[in-house]
Amino acid sequence: MIEVKNLHKSFGEEEILKGLNTKFEKGKTNLIIGQSGSGKTVFLKCLLGLFKPTKGNIIYDGQAYSEFSDEKQRELRKKIGMVFQGSALFDSMTVRENVDFPLRMFTKEKRNVRYEKVDKVLERVNLDGAENKYPSEISGGMQKRVAIARAIVNNPKYLFCDEPNSGLDPKTAIVIDNLIQEITREYDITTVINTHDMNSVLEIGENIVFLKKGNLVWQGNKDEIFKTENDDVTDFVYSSDLFKKVREAQLKGL
């Protein structure tokens, strides 16, 4: 579990995050949503340890980041898996080499031991048979699955995903969402996803945090988001046609 306590982040005079308080539970897909510029990426980067909070604290399974030594920060990084927007695979490496990368970086294990783990996660994301292909030889959806395999190969406690569906068609996007949710449950990971995608909210929104101008203005799950009367949330959510239709169907009792 990750607890966020009174988290502030400023750049110079400009305060971007204005005192966030929340909890992200493990085994759950936690979503951060909000308009462009609301502070989602800055929040995710604070959770990743890439930005140092100006004030407040982030507590990882009871351990406060502000009290971490350099060594402990490095330890934390080993426990984090990250799925980047656009997958961010290494073009010159095969699928297997891409997934092996964090094991090479963070462990001293021998190649045959590492490759055993790599092939196991590739099987889990249904990519067995693609081990020796290069990223340019596989589809965008497969590239995302490689990115997910790479993020989980070192058995992380925390999984952060930045817009994991960007660039995917809606059907593939749902497959990726479901895969992230299944893996979150199976591996009992604390997963936090930064997304614009309303389909993801509907599909895997077990805990949704809504940011507006650096404030956390609403938190709830995918059922509660339909019932909320918070104007900020409804304005944002019902700008999506899909949500509008679901809402109308609900009101008609369909």
Ligand SMILES: Nc1ncnc2c1ncn2[C@@H]1O[C@H](COP(=O)(O)OP(=O)(O)OP(=O)(O)O)[C@@H](O)[C@H]1O
């Ligand atoms: N390194 C930085 N230095 C200064 N300002 C920054 C930095 N990173 C982000 N910001 C500012 O913080 C604000 C929030 O940006 P952020 O990228 O978190 O928004 P976002 O909600 O992720 O938007 P989007 O959905 O478009 O990705 C913006 O005004 C941005 O200019």
